[in-house]
Amino acid sequence: MSIDNLPPLKHVIDTHGLAAKKSLGQNFLLDLNLTAKIARLSGRNEDHDVLEIGPGPGGLTRGLLSEGARRVLAIEKDERCLSALAEISDAYPDRLTVISGDALDINPLDHLTSPIRVAANLPYNIGTELLVRWLxxxxxxxxxxSLTLMFQREVAQRITAEPGSKAYGRLAILSQWRTDAKIVMNLPPEAFSPPPKVSSAVVHLTALPEPRFPADAAMLQHVTATAFNQRRKMLRSSLKSLSPDIEDHLHAAGIKPTERAEQISVEGFCALARSLKNT
Structure with a gap:
């Protein structure tokens, strides 16, 4: 079934020779009904510009545009996809801008007008790095x-995990510190071409007006990365490289030095980041 007057995505892929490249982390979602549903999960976008990373043959791009997005900025590294995206641009005049290049190197704010949302089936090989940058x-x-992003289901579970769980770690803390994050859709491997070896999930993250707890972003990221790099160790051991007085900082944050990283709440890590930042 089509959501517009453009050809089915399988036809687009065949016509433009767009076999997915593993080196680019590509797995294309071909069902336009699903891409339209993901677009709707991102919200009503008639008054928003939407940033999309890695549009590939344009399934989600078409979903966003057909659902009424004011304008879409699509950043695509694979030059093979540009001709297919140009056809979408022609079908939706003045509403789609395509930039060829690496999303890690491009400042999208040069091409967007507020308010802005992000919606993307992120390439697996850069998805986590982009999320951390945005957070x-x-x-x-x-x-x-807001961010409406597709990840491997394991990554989605890490974003929404609670303290004490095996999935709880740096991504959960950074996400839940500044956003409301929830899994809004699950997709099986067979929904994609080629089918990945894992299931996928869409996570919706809504930016909070203020972080839940005060902390310096760089310090919080450093503390959590260090703590979870040796998550089986007690914090007094895993964090000793951060300060010779790490036990004093842990006590100041209300954390027992014998606890492990996965036991500490977002609030606890923020308190520790503040203590270390003030030294």
């Missing part, structure tokens, strides 16, 4: 109102 700008609120 840890020096100033908050960020440029985006």
């Amino acid at each position: 840890t700008p020096t100033e908050w609120p960020p440029f985006w109102d």
Whole structure:
């Protein structure tokens, strides 16, 4: 079934020779009904610009545009996809801008008008790095109102995990510190071409007006990365490289030095980051 007057995605892929490249982390979602549903999960976008990373043959791009997004900025590294995306641009005049390049190297704010949302089936090989960048700008609120992102299901569970669980770690803390994060959709491998070896999930993150607890973003990221790099160790051991007085900082944050990283709440890590930042 089609959501517009453009060809089915399988036809687009065949016509433009767009076999997915593993080196680019590509797995294309071909069901346009699913891409339209993901677009709707991102919110009503008639008054928003939407940033999309890795549009590939344009399934989600078409979903966003057909569902009424004011404008879509699509950043695509694979030059093979540009001709297919140009056809979408022609079908939705003045509403789609395509930039060829690496999303890690491009500042999208040069091409977007607020308010802005992000919606993307992120390439597996850069998805986590992009998310961390979006969650840890020096100033908050960020440029985006919400993120609607597809990940491997394991990554989605890490974003929404609670303290004490095996999935709980740096991603959960950074996400839940500044956003409301929830899994809004699950997709099986067979929904994609080629089918990945794992299931996928869509996570919706809504930016909070203020972080839940005060902390310096860079310090919080450093503390959590260090703590969970040796998550089986007690914090007094895993964090000793951060300060010769680490036990004093842990006590100041209300944390027992014998506890392990997965036992500490977002509030606890923020308190520890504040203590270390003030030394």
